[in-house]
Amino acid sequence: MSKTINGIIEDVLANEGGYVNDPRDAGGETMYGITIATARANGYQGKMRDLPRETAFDIYRRRYVVAPGFDQIATISAPIAAELVDTGVNMGPVVAAKFLQRALNALNNQGKDFADLAVDGQAGANTRRALNAFLNKRGAEGEAVMLAALNALQGERYISLGEARQANEAFMFGWFRTRVAA
Template sequence: MSDKAKIWGSTLAAAAAIVGALFAVEGGFVNDPKDPGGATNHGITEKVARDHGYKGPMEQLPKSVAVDIYTQDYINEPGFNRVIAISPAVGHKLVDAGVNAGAGRASRWFQEALNQLNRGGQDYPMLTVDGQLGPRTLAAYQALERKRGRAKACEMVLKLVDVQQGAHYMRLGMPTFVVGWVDHRLGNVPLARCAETVAGGGQ
């Protein structure tokens, strides 16, 4: 098997582990009248499920459908699979934040973190914070790795994404949910995981 094929296979395995972690956090069916997302199962809202063609009761949404939705909407489409291939820990954080707050918002938090860590453009060019995770964003993260070291770059990005995510929660005016969000969504990717690679080894 080629090195490229091994990396691709390891990236798929890392993505599957992230989806498994999402299931553990999101739980099963809920329909809280205070939650604007409405009926939700496995973390998938009814609107998202319907947009993907699911017509059955939300209480019976199969996990396999949820896996497909997570993979398409929250891993591949926003380009987080490419981040997972570079840093599984940062990729996990972006996927989780994307599920909870929107993939575009998670991408902007990532870009903003990178801009704050480039010493005013000295270490790599400033990014347009547009939520479009393309080659320039990935190149900026890799430049940060080269400058700060693989683990340290990951640690700093995780911290800054958490800061922005926490500030987002505080602005929402939804106090019923803040305790759960802070408990389960902030600091949920341990900094110790920053040494991981897609192949499961260290630096």
């Protein structure tokens, strides 16, 4: 897969859709999946319905791709980077990076293939080295297994969110349908 960062962001924008203001959503008003709090934190002061698509694209690039280092993960594996960006948009980039680190630790053959990582939510050099080592050893099959592991962690997190806040149950079916790949 040779998906570019721009293509990954375009997929997120398509998946997120347009304006939503569901009172059950703790994030409040959103446009293209960007919450009002995120828009304001990134300098946008207008009405959420009027948030330009280009502004949303730029927020996604800066906050959900470059800042957490997922652009550098994309040079190793575009599908894994796409999964991390998508998870980061919905759960936060730190959560997505922790999912990757936890999965790498679980798949490192008791430290024989590469050392355990600190699960710090930073997709830095150590995480990239571990991912490279994992994929060099396991290849395309390893990439598929990593994607399955990331989706399993994401699915478990959704169930926990639904258990912790009953209003989240309204979104559960959609989260599993659109966020957790089959």
